[in-house]
């Protein structure tokens with residue numbers, strides 16, 4: 114049987130979401146490990162004043178592509194951008210481009226989605242469900258198509274505790290929901306959203322569940338694979354350890370903790386932190402593309418791409434390793450020394466939010482005001498609280514995912530492919546992974562230089578001295594207030610002072626005698 118790289122040789126691949134976190138890693142890995150692939154057609158929209166071409170040029174300049182650039186400097190010639198806005202009818206692909214794609218594409222990887230937890234339902238439905246539907250109908254017109262790989266999420270069915278590799282019945286018939294939301298204005302949709310999403314925490318997981326159902330129902334004769342990654346984190350090994358380029362999921366939490374801003378968060382110490390490195394997800398995705406095309410399974414195969422059942426690690430352990438990593442490799446200009454604690458207790462968390470978040474923010478904003486600058490800390494904390502509030506659902510619970518298809522797929526790979534497209538997470542050493550993850554947030558998200566670490570350490574020492582001074586002054590102040598108001602405090606104070614005085618006299622007398 115052909116190896117994975119042999120299979121992709123000469124193939125035209127269509128990718129949505131190629132400008133996103135996972136899409137870029139997919140493009141890089143395909144070009145590097147399957148160098149004979151014919152072309153990668155990527156659906157891209159213009160954004161933030163940049164044309165499609167400008168965005169793609171920026172993307173290929175990214176450090177992520179350094180390794181493939183070294184191997185084959187002309188790699189970009191294989192990337193063919195196609196202008197597309199996925200929430201428009203027909204995905205806004207021009208008739209010429211549609212014809213080109215339908216005539217040549219062999220495999221589709223559908224990564225695009227809105228992953229925001231606070232996305233209004235209508236928009237999440239348009240992108241995550243309707244665009245998937247439209248892509249499937251485009252796929253139906255492709256005579257050479259061999260596999261359609263849909264990227265879902267392990268949390269699509271997070272309202273269940275045990276999640277098998279099956280497509281569960283949808284919370285609502287997607288067609289009916291699409292039809293009803295079409296005529297409703299945004300305010301009505303906002304009002305009924307909590308009732309619709311029911312026991313799911315957000316519109317993201319809800320619409321991803323609907324999308325899976327659409328893939329199952331509207332795939333016709335296509336060969337389908339559905340990948341369900343859990344919490345996708347920095348890369349484990351490829352193209353280099355610790356690659357990460359965004360604040361999503363735990364990355365923003367790690368950074369906020371490393372900067373000394375986040376000091377408390379609600380999470381269950383003993384719950385499994387189902388992180389999965391991005392390169393593992395991409396290796397599995399490419400292997401699933403190969404398997405789907407070669408074996409043509411009759412029904413869609415679902416791959417729960419998770420670590421919890423195979424190599425579990427817990428939020429409490431993550432907290433410990435993140436903190437010690439940021440102490441060894443501090444971030445620049447930290448607000449306070451990194452010292453975050455997680456707790457599952459609501460009241461304890463609220464107490465620490467008051468003492469360790471709001472109070473320092475208030476003092477710092479006061480200092481900014483007095484020095485003629487614009488206060489900003491309270492605003493930063495309000496945004497942070499909103500973000501961690503949306504993540505708490507995932508850090509406070511445990512799920513059990515069955516990942517038999519991942520094991521089955523590994524069993525079908527040749528020893529060589531198992532190395533090149535490694536997704537065996539049993540080999541993952543968590544402390545080392547977390548260390549590289551934290552360094553990755555410093556280097557690639559915050560663009561900080563590793564050579565500045567001594568200065569960052571010096572800054573942490575300065576913060577420690579400020580804290581000691583502040584604590585001492587506060588103690589003296591509180592004590593003075595007590596002494597002024599209470600006879601008992603005064604008596605204790607005189608007692609302690611006279612005791613110290615006696616002790617000093619004793620030490621002096623004994624040293625005189627000794628001489």
Ligand SMILES: CCCCC/C=C\C/C=C\CCCCCCCC(=O)SCCNC(=O)CCNC(=O)[C@H](O)C(C)(C)COP(=O)(O)OP(=O)(O)OC[C@H]1O[C@@H](n2cnc3c(N)ncnc32)[C@H](O)[C@@H]1OP(=O)(O)O
Pocket residue numbers: 228229230231266267268343344345360361362363365366367369370378380428431432435436453455496499500501503504507508
């Ligand atoms: C140290 C102890 C650690 C212990 C660990 C404990 C817990 C771990 C925490 C989390 C684990 C749970 C993760 C669950 C993931 C589930 C898996 C999935 O299915 S994947 C999808 C994941 N999706 C997300 O993570 C998206 C979440 N984000 C959002 O929904 C939104 O971004 C938002 C948080 C609601 C914020 O929206 P807002 O409009 O206010 O801001 P923007 O998004 O426009 O961003 C503005 C600005 O802020 C930066 N940003 C975004 N998020 C964060 C963050 N979390 N921390 C810091 N900064 C953040 C963003 O990049 C923008 O910057 P800029 O203006 O410079 O571009």
Ligand SMILES: NC(=O)C1=CN([C@@H]2O[C@H](COP(=O)(O)OP(=O)(O)OC[C@H]3O[C@@H](n4cnc5c(N)ncnc54)[C@H](OP(=O)(O)O)[C@@H]3O)[C@@H](O)[C@H]2O)C=CC1
Pocket residue numbers: 129130131132133134135136156157158160197198199200223224225226227228240264265266267321341342343344345346361362
């Ligand atoms: N990150 C994670 O932790 C997890 C992610 N997943 C799934 O993986 C997939 C990829 O996620 P990730 O890479 O993290 O997400 P990103 O947000 O990084 O990327 C999303 C991609 O979708 C594209 N996109 C969004 N809206 C449109 C639109 N209207 N038209 C065209 N393209 C659009 C974006 O393009 P643009 O650059 O133009 O915005 C971007 O390329 C998603 O399906 C997600 O559900 C699953 C589990 C966990």
